[in-house]
Amino acid sequence: MRIRFKKWARPELAASPFCMDDAFSLAGKWRAQFAKPEQPFYVELGCGKGGWVSQAAVLHPECNYLALDIKSEMLGVAKRKTEQAFAEAGREPDNIRLSILNIERFSEVLTPADAVDRIYINFCNPWPKEGHKKRRLTHPRQLRQYAAVLRGELHFKTDDRDLFEESLEYFTESGWEILHKTFDLHADEPADNIRTEHENMFTDMGKKINFLIAKPPADAFGKPVPNLHAPETVKLLRSLEKQHGIGILTDEEFERQKQRILNNAQEAEHDEGMELEES
Numbered sequence: 001m002r003i004r005f006k007k008w009a010r011p012e013l014a015a016s017p018f019c020m021d022d023a024f025s026l027a028g029k030w031r032a033q034f035a036k037p038e039q040p041f042y043v044e045l046g047c048g049k050g051g052w053v054s055q056a057a058v059l060h061p062e063c064n065y066l067a068l069d070i071k072s073e074m075l076g077v078a079k080r081k082t083e084q085a086f087a088e089a090g091r092e093p094d095n096i097r098l099s100i101l102n103i104e105r106f107s108e109v110l111t112p113a114d115a116v117d118r119i120y121i122n123f124c125n126p127w128p129k130e131g132h133k134k135r136r137l138t139h140p141r142q143l144r145q146y147a148a149v150l151r152g153e154l155h156f157k158t159d160d161r162d163l164f165e166e167s168l169e170y171f172t173e174s175g176w177e178i179l180h181k182t183f184d185l186h187a188d189e190p191a192d193n194i195r196t197e198h199e200n201m202f203t204d205m206g207k208k209i210n211f212l213i214a215k216p217p218a219d220a221f222g223k224p225v226p227n228l229h230a231p232e233t234v235k236l237l238r239s240l241e242k243q244h245g246i247g248i249l250t251d252e253e254f255e256r257q258k259q260r261i262l263n264n265a266q267e268a269e270h271d272e273g274m275e276l277e278e279s
C-alpha cells in the first residue's frame with residue numbers, strides 16, 4: 001500500500017503516550033507498557049491505518065494490543081483512529097500500543113519474555129514474484145521468529161488465494177498445526193470478526209476472504225532465532241567476505257548473507273509491488 005508523506009505523522013507519534021518510539025529498547029518489557037500487564041498480549045503485524053486494532057482494543061479491554069507497521073505515515077493515521085475510537089468509547093487507550101517496526105526484525109523486539117498470546121496478520125502484501133516471496137509475513141523464516149515467542153495462535157486473513165495456499169504450505173512445512181481454515185470467511189462470518197480496511201475494500205470488489213488459525217510447534221517457544229541484523233553477525237559476515245570471499249560459505253550461509261543484503265534494500269523499496277495507491 002502506498003501512502004503519501006505526512007509531515008505531521010512522526011511528531012504526533014513521538015508526542016503520543018501510546019506510541020512507542022523505540023521498539024528495540026522495549027524487547028522483553030512489552031507487557032509492562034500496559035496498565036494491566038497480566039492481560040493476554042496480542043500483536044498485529046502490518047496494522048496499516050489501524051482500523052482493525054483500534055476497534056479490537058476498544059471492544060476488548062480485557063486484552064492488550066501491540067500494532068506494528070513499517071511506515072510512520074500508516075502509524076500516524078492509526079494513532080488518530082485509535083484516539084477517536086477510544087474518545088467515542090469514553091476510555092483511555094491503556095490497552096493499546098503502536099510502534100514502527102520492519103517485521104524482518106521481529107525477534108529483536110519481541111522475545112520469549114514478552115510471551116505473546118496471539119499474532120494477527122491481516123492482508124499482508126502478497127509479494128507474488130518468486131524472488132520476493134521471502135518478504136511475505138507468512139514466509140517460513142518469519143514463522144520461525146513468531147514461533148519463538150508465541151504461546152497461543154496466529155490468525156491470518158488475506159484476499160489473495162495464491163498467497164493463502166502457499167502460506168498453508170509454509171505453516172505445515174514449518175511444523176505449525178492448522179486449527180481452522182476457510183476460503184470464504186464471509187460465507188458464514190463469525191459474529192466477532194472485525195473487518196479491516198482492506199477486508200472491506202476487497203469484499204466490496206467481490207473478492208473472497210481467506211482465513212486460517214495456526215498453532216506453532218510446541219517445542220519452538222524460546223528457541224533462539226538467528227539474528228541476521230545483529231551488529232556482531234554483520235561484522236563477522238563482512239570480515240569473512242573480505243578474507244575469503246563468498247565462496248567459502250556453505251549454501252545455507254550464502255543464502256543468509258544474500259537475504260541480509262536483500263533485507264537492507266527492502267525497507268527503501270518496500271512500496272514496490274504494493275497493490276494500492278492511497279492518499
Ligand SMILES: C[S@@+](CC[C@H](N)C(=O)[O-])C[C@H]1O[C@@H](n2cnc3c(N)ncnc32)[C@H](O)[C@@H]1O
Binds near residue numbers: 046
Ligand atoms: C496491504 S496493507 C494491510 C493493512 C491492514 N492490515 C489492513 O488489513 O487493512 C499492508 C501493511 O503492511 C505494512 N508492511 C509491509 N511490509 C511490512 C514489514 N516488513 N514490516 C512491517 N509492516 C509492513 C505496510 O506498511 C502496510 O501498512
